[in-house]
Structures are given as C-alpha cells and as structure tokens.
Amino acid sequence: MRLTKLKLSKIFNQSFIVYFTLFIFVVLQIYFFIPSIKENSWAGSNPTTDQFKAMTNEKKSIEQKMQGVHLLENDKNKKGWELFAEEATGSKDEQWMLKKVKVRFYSDEMSSFTVTGDVGEVDGRSKDMTIRGNVLTESSNGYFFETAELRYLAEQKKLYSGDAVNMRGPDDQNGQGLILTGQGLEIYVADSKIKILHQVEARKNVEGKKFKLNSDSSIFSNKDREASFSGDVKLLYDSMILKAPFAEFKYSKAKDVLEILRVFDQVEMIDANKTGTCSELIVNILQDTMTMNGHPKVRMGTDEIQGDQIVFSEKGKKVKITQMKLERKSK
Numbered sequence: 001m002r003l004t005k006l007k008l009s010k011i012f013n014q015s016f017i018v019y020f021t022l023f024i025f026v027v028l029q030i031y032f033f034i035p036s037i038k039e040n041s042w043a044g045s046n047p048t049t050d051q052f053k054a055m056t057n058e059k060k061s062i063e064q065k066m067q068g069v070h071l072l073e074n075d076k077n078k079k080g081w082e083l084f085a086e087e088a089t090g091s092k093d094e095q096w097m098l099k100k101v102k103v104r105f106y107s108d109e110m111s112s113f114t115v116t117g118d119v120g121e122v123d124g125r126s127k128d129m130t131i132r133g134n135v136l137t138e139s140s141n142g143y144f145f146e147t148a149e150l151r152y153l154a155e156q157k158k159l160y161s162g163d164a165v166n167m168r169g170p171d172d173q174n175g176q177g178l179i180l181t182g183q184g185l186e187i188y189v190a191d192s193k194i195k196i197l198h199q200v201e202a203r204k205n206v207e208g209k210k211f212k213l214n215s216d217s218s219i220f221s222n223k224d225r226e227a228s229f230s231g232d233v234k235l236l237y238d239s240m241i242l243k244a245p246f247a248e249f250k251y252s253k254a255k256d257v258l259e260i261l262r263v264f265d266q267v268e269m270i271d272a273n274k275t276g277t278c279s280e281l282i283v284n285i286l287q288d289t290m291t292m293n294g295h296p297k298v299r300m301g302t303d304e305i306q307g308d309q310i311v312f313s314e315k316g317k318k319v320k321i322t323q324m325k326l327e328r329k330s331k
Helices: 002-042 049-061
Strands: 062-075 078-091 095-106 112-123 129-139 144-153 158-168 179-188 193-203 211-215 217-221 227-237 240-252 257-270 275-284 289-293 297-300 303-306 309-313 318-322 325-328
Touching (some): 095 129, 112 144, 144 179, 179 217, 227 257
Antiparallel strands (some): 062 078, 078 095, 095 112, 112 129, 144 158, 179 193, 193 211, 211 227, 217 227, 240 257, 275 297, 289 309, 297 303, 303 325, 309 318
C-alpha cells in the first residue's frame, strides 16, 4: 500500500512539472507574439495611425475647457487688458484657444482699443495674442479698423497686422466720417497712436466738395481726431490738386467738422486757372480761405505773383499778398 502511494505521488509531481512548463510556454507566447501583431496592425501604410496619435496627444495636452470666459490682466496696478470669450480651451503648455473673443486694451490714460474676432490664441506665459476671422478694432474716440488678423505683443503693448485695412472714421456734421483703405496696421496702445503703413487712400464728403487723398502712410490718434499723412501725398479738394511730402487734418471741436487741411514741405498746387509752389499751404474749410506760406509763388496766365504770404478767399476771387512781387512771364 505504501508503495502504491509513493508511485502516485511521483506520477503527480511529474504531471505538475509538465503542465507548469506548458503554462510558462503559453504565457511567453502571449507576451512576445500578440503585441507584435497589434503593433504591425498600426504600422506601415495605415492612414489613420498618425491621425489617431495626433488626437491622442492633443487630448493629453488639454487640461481644461471653460464657457463664458472673463479675464483681467493688470499692469502696474492698472488695467492692461480685459478679455471676454464664449469658450476657452487651455493646454498644459499654457496655450489658450478662444472662440468669439473680445479684448479691450487700455492705455495709461484709460483710452482703449476694443478688438473682436471669431477665434483667438493667448500665450499664457508671454500674454501675446492672435485674433483671427472678421477682426474689428474700435478706438474709444470712434475709429473702426477691419483686418483679417491682428496680433498683440504684450511687452511692447502693440497691436499689428500685415493685412489689408479698411478704416472708417467717426461721423461729423458733414455726415459719414473719413473712409480709408491701406495695407498694414500698427496700434501703440500706451501712446494711443494708430498707424496705417502703406498704400493709403482716403475720401470724405467735405462741404459737398470732392475730397480724396493718397499717401504712403498715415497716423491717427485715440486722444483726438487729428490725422497726419506722409510720403508722396496727393490731395484732391474740389478742383484743386495739392502735392507735398506731408499733410495734416485738424477738426473743429466746437462744430465737430473737419476745419483745417495743411500740406507742407515743398508744396505744389494745381488749379483750373492757376498753379503755385510754397513751403506750406493751409486750407481753412470753415472760413473758405487758402493761405500759402514760405516763399509762395503763384502763376496765373502769363503773370507770376510772389510774396511773403499769399491768401485766397471767396473761392479764389480775392487775393491778399504780403510784400508782393509781380513778374510777367513770356508765353
């Protein structure tokens, strides 16, 4: 009987070793063989692999998603900018994606520029921004600027775009404000300055007269309605053409209309019945006068008038000349 038990125990031990060996073999096959099948199924020409990996990485990078966002950035205990968005998605590298965004940028004097757009991006570290899609920028004194995209450099407090620009100035007593197109936009928030960089073309209704201006660039202010133009300025006003390197517009605060057109530095004037040159020419629209300063010369027919100052009034019918010199030129 004892012998029989020993034989059974021996047989059991041998069977256990065989089954254990088989178990280990199967486990090793699963460990080494099946992962290679899974890996090969995603490799090679499978077109969804890269997309899947990109989606996986993107999901891992997203940390939070918020609705109805309102952020306030302070600079030296003053408002720097204030942001509103319908939706914001943030990632672990502090990059924020915004939908239906509005940002109000403040200067030290609390004048502001409000920018709206379809989507936006904010770098949480540098506070730099990009706003795209139907971008509209409004200054607090009533100028509107349309661009496809607008960027903000936080360190410089500068908004800029290289896109085509459509500008509309504030309305006045003459009706619609100045309409302007150009290429490239720079807004210096701290200084409340707006610059159109290239290919400026402006037009406006001024007392029912033709008014059109072309220049290389222009500058506007968010503090007032002054405007300046530079680089190959050409101004058409009624029947008169003025050419000069620089021009300025000044508004009457009392009457809320464009009052002064000033062109200067080597001015050339061309009109229906006269031509002239001077260093500075000032058109006072409200007083209906044109004043030529700085060695003015006017040629009418065969006569050339010179003086220290020449003033035309009543639509050019009257002329006042200081220290007049009259020369008759041969035809």
